[in-house]
Amino acid sequence: MGAGPGDADLVTLRAARLLASADVVVHDRLVGAGVLDLLRPAALRIDVGKTPGTSSSQDDINELLIELSGEYDTVIRLKGGDPFVFGRGGEEAIALARAGVEVHVVPGLSSAFAAPLLAGIPVTHRGTSHGVCVVTATTEMGASTNFERLANPDITLVILMGVSRRQQIVDQLRRGGLEAGTPVAVVQSAASAHQRVVRGYLEGLAAFEVAAPAVIVVGAVAALDIGADVLVRDLVSSS
Numbered sequence: 116m117g118a119g120p121g122d123a124d125l126v127t128l129r130a131a132r133l134l135a136s137a138d139v140v141v142h143d144r145l146v147g148a149g150v151l152d153l154l155r156p157a158a159l160r161i162d163v164g165k166t167p168g169t170s171s172s173q174d175d176i177n178e179l180l181i182e183l184s185g186e187y188d189t190v191i192r193l194k195g196g197d198p199f200v201f202g203r204g205g206e207e208a209i210a211l212a213r214a215g216v217e218v219h220v221v222p223g224l225s226s227a228f229a230a231p232l233l234a235g236i237p238v239t240h241r242g243t244s245h246g247v248c249v250v251t252a253t254t255e256m257g258a259s260t261n262f263e264r265l266a267n268p269d270i271t272l273v274i275l276m277g278v279s280r281r282q283q284i285v286d287q288l289r290r291g292g293l294e295a296g297t298p299v300a301v302v303q304s305a306a307s308a309h310q311r312v313v314r315g316y317l318e319g320l321a322a323f324e325v326a327a328p329a330v331i332v333v334g335a336v337a338a339l340d341i342g343a344d345v346l347v348r349d350l351v352s353s354s
């Protein structure tokens with residue numbers, strides 16, 4: 116189940132209904148605290164996220180889920196955002212299905228789309244960006260994504276798990292042909308009381324004072340702030 120990007124009122128009605136009836140919830144670190152308040156007080160809560168580096172191994176989590184499914188009627192595996200967007204939800208669902216467990220998947224609002232929006236940035240915008248590419252900077256095996264191949268001024272890049280790899284991202288995008296003056300924005304802790312947005316240009320991205328969890332937006336739309344009246348007015352008058 117996807118828990119959405121943070122605030123509890125961004126979970127789906129289906130998620131809220133199921134959370135209110137679950138026996139057990141196995142959750143990650145990025146699940147907003149308010150979302151867990153939707154559980155029955157008697158529900159068992161198991162945190163398998165903790166801090167980076169100390170989290171449970173994927174095999175341990177799979178095993179735990181299989182075990183719990185044998186003991187309880189409704190076990191929810193709750194993940195930040197959408198469970199199938201860099202959430203390893205697919206792997207867990209497959210492991211459970213192989214073990215004969217009945218699995219239902221509940222979508223969630225991914226930070227890939229919600230974080231830019233909450234910062235006033237439309238990931239696509241007619242005449243400015245005709246597509247969006249969502250990518251992680253850190254692949255599963257510790258290798259890094261090749262950003263040189265993703266340099267394309269016509270589309271928006273939304274980068275997850277990229278804060279610590281910013282210099283590499285900038286170098287590769289520049290080598291791929293993106294201009295130093297391409298707008299970028301970093302949206303940190305979106306949909307929480309700690310949300311921060313830092314804007315600038317590709318050449319300065321590595322020096323932004325930002326921390327994870329954050330989504331990096333690269334492309335012309337990163338200069339927009341649809342929430343700010345002055346820019347909405349400018350946009351309207353120029354269209």
Ligand code: SAH
Pocket residue numbers: 120121145194195196197198199200201202224225226227230274275276277302303304305306307327328329330
């Ligand atoms: N399944 C999640 C993504 C998991 S990967 C989803 O769909 O949102 C974890 C990465 O997601 C973080 O490193 C960060 O890049 C991004 N992220 C998750 N929640 C976020 C939030 N509230 N604000 C900004 N970025 C977030």
